[in-house]
Structure formats: structure tokens, C-alpha cells
Amino acid sequence: MKLNTLILLVFSSTFLIACKSNDSGASANNKADKGYRCKQVRSLGSNIPNTYCSTKKQRDEAREKAKRDLRDAQRVTTVNSGN
Template sequence: MKVRTLLFLAGIILLLSGCNSTSQSQDDADLANNAGYRCEQTRSLGSHIPTTYCSSALDRKLAKEAAADELRSIQASRPTVDLETGKHR
């Protein structure tokens, strides 16, 4: 009887502590969204464990511009082929 009571109390404490950490995480996410931050949970290939990646609006803008610049530089350096002769221009 004592063992059952102890297991029951341990289970309740574990459950309540899990709920408490979830609400705190939600509060942190709400605070971050109000400040212009965005957090996303992503999983790497082959992993079931999500990792949280947070970025500000400025970080996302700079990453988008860097990606566009990289794409432009790759497309500018790509060799073109003349379809009639099959030779590079």
C-alpha cells in the first residue's frame, strides 16, 4: 500500500513538473514573437530529436540577401553552351 502511494505521488509530481516547463516555454515563445524573433523546431536528417532555431527579423533578412547573392554568383559563373555547335561560349 505504501509503495502504491509513493509511486502515485511520484507520478503526479513528474506530471506537474512537465506541465510547468511547457507553459514556461510557451511564455518564452510569446515573448520572442513580440520582439520580432521567430523560433522553429527542426529535425536533422536521421534524428527524431528536434532542435530549436531562433532568429530575428534582421537575421532572416540578411540570410535571404546572402542566399540571393550566392545564387546570382553561381548563375553568373555557369558556362553556357551553344546548342548548334555544342561548344562553350
């Protein structure tokens, strides 16, 4: 009888801990407000995905930097081809 009680106690505490560790509620709403998003990306030659998380602000900054880099690369190519 004590063994059954112990098993039931361990199972219920494990279940409650698993429910508590779920990322929901206020923290999920806070992440959604900031535009927080995660995606899994596989590197070339690898089947192991890496998780990449960013906020909307970080994604916007990366997009603007990519546009600037592309514009600068095109400008350098145009200047060098004119010589």
C-alpha cells in the first residue's frame, strides 16, 4: 500500500511540475507583444536544426542592414566596372 501511495505521489508531482514548466500565460503574452518569434534552421550539410529566436526589432534591423550591404556591394561593383 505504501508503494502505491509513493508511486502516485511521484507521478502527480511530476505531472504538476511539467504543467508549471509550460511557457504560457503572462510571459507568452509579453513575448507576443514584442514580436518574439523562434524558428528552426538547418545548416548546410547538417540535419540537426538550430533554434533561432528574435524580436521584431532585431528582424527589422537585420533587414535594413542587409539592404544597406546589398546597396553598398552594388555601388562598389558599379564604380569598379567603370574603370
